[in-house]
Amino acid sequence: MACNQGQKTVTTTEALTDTIRPIVIDTAAAACPKDTIIAPPLSKTDSLLQKLKVQYGEDYDGYMNAVRSLVLSKMKKSILKNTCLEEFYLQELAKTTNDSIVITLPFDLHGYDCGAPDAYTTEVRFSLPKETPIVFPDLLPFYEKQTGFEEYHFKDTYELIEATSKHVIYHCETRRRTLVLFFPKVKGSWRGNVNYFVGVGRNRFNGKNIYTVREKFRDDKPANEWNIAPYMLTRFNQIEYEYMLAD
Numbered sequence: 001m002a003c004n005q006g007q008k009t010v011t012t013t014e015a016l017t018d019t020i021r022p023i024v025i026d027t028a029a030a031a032c033p034k035d036t037i038i039a040p041p042l043s044k045t046d047s048l049l050q051k052l053k054v055q056y057g058e059d060y061d062g063y064m065n066a067v068r069s070l071v072l073s074k075m076k077k078s079i080l081k082n083t084c085l086e087e088f089y090l091q092e093l094a095k096t097t098n099d100s101i102v103i104t105l106p107f108d109l110h111g112y113d114c115g116a117p118d119a120y121t122t123e124v125r126f127s128l129p130k131e132t133p134i135v136f137p138d139l140l141p142f143y144e145k146q147t148g149f150e151e152y153h154f155k156d157t158y159e160l161i162e163a164t165s166k167h168v169i170y171h172c173e174t175r176r177r178t179l180v181l182f183f184p185k186v187k188g189s190w191r192g193n194v195n196y197f198v199g200v201g202r203n204r205f206n207g208k209n210i211y212t213v214r215e216k217f218r219d220d221k222p223a224n225e226w227n228i229a230p231y232m233l234t235r236f237n238q239i240e241y242e243y244m245l246a247d
Contacts, residue, residue: 045245065187067241074245079132084165084183087192090244091235100127101134107196107231112217117234120148124179124196126158136163140170144177162207169210171202180210180230195230 049067056063071090072081078096080089085101088094094103105124108117126142129135138160145153158170158179170179178200182193195213197205204225205213213230221227 049242049245061186064239064241065189067245068189071241071244079130082190083132083134084190085134085192086190087183091192091239093233093235096130099130101130102127105194105196105233108234109232109237111229112214112219115234115237118148120146120150122146122196122231136160136168136170142172142179144175159202161202161205164207167207167210169205169207171205173202176200178205180205193236194233196232197228197230200225200228 048070052063052066052070056066068090072086075081075090078089080086080094080096080101085094085103088103093105094101096102103126107122107124108120109115110118110120110122122144123146124142124144126140128140129137140158140160141155142158143153143155145151154175156172156175158172158177161169161171161178163169166183168181168183171177172179176199178197180195180197182195184191184193195210209216213228216227217229218227223229
């Protein structure tokens with residue numbers, strides 16, 4: 001018939017070939033949709049910290065003590081390790097030179113408040129003899145400078161008032177300043193802290209009342225020599241040893 005002229009007869013096999021196409025499945029795309037974000041693998045440090053968190057569970061103090069020990073193990077060998085200045089060394093406040101132990105204290109908290117650092121810093125720097133055990137001399141020359149607000153700088157000398165295994169008290173009569181270094185022990189490890197009092201007399205502080213300054217301070221009373229808040233360091237108030245670790 002005329003209507004069949006030019007038409008091609010299609011066999012069953014050819015029909016199947018033309019109508020059935022192989023289905024290709026992208027297994028990578030199926031397993032990981034385009035919108036899926038793949039987390040990078042943990043670093044060695046993060047992996048170790050994660051294991052410590054699992055190990056200590058809710059024992060936060062135990063966890064932080066373990067992290068602190070890890071930080072110390074990664075730091076360079078120093079005569080300051082296992083001494084009363086260990087925490088100062090750990091916080092990079094104490095360093096050794098050929099013949100001295102140089103301590104730099106950047107006080108950035110000038111009172112009891114929210115704990116955030118102030119916009120200005122009062123820095124005190126002095127040097128101790130490079131000896132072990134640590135020696136605190138009777139007279140201690142120091143340098144003080146303030147930046148960011150009412151800037152100044154001067155040199156003077158502290159006089160040793162009291163030295164024990166738990167604290168050291170120095171005073172400068174001409175500048176009316178008292179420096180207190182604390183060396184508490186936590187689970188057998190030396191820790192540290194420091195208070196700096198400005199505008200006080202030589203006999204204002206002793207080995208007993210330096211531990212009750214905070215509880216006796218009254219916000220609702222005028223500040224004076226007997227109601228005074230010390231200068232402090234943010235890094236001693238907000239210690240996070242985890243941030244000291246690096247791969």
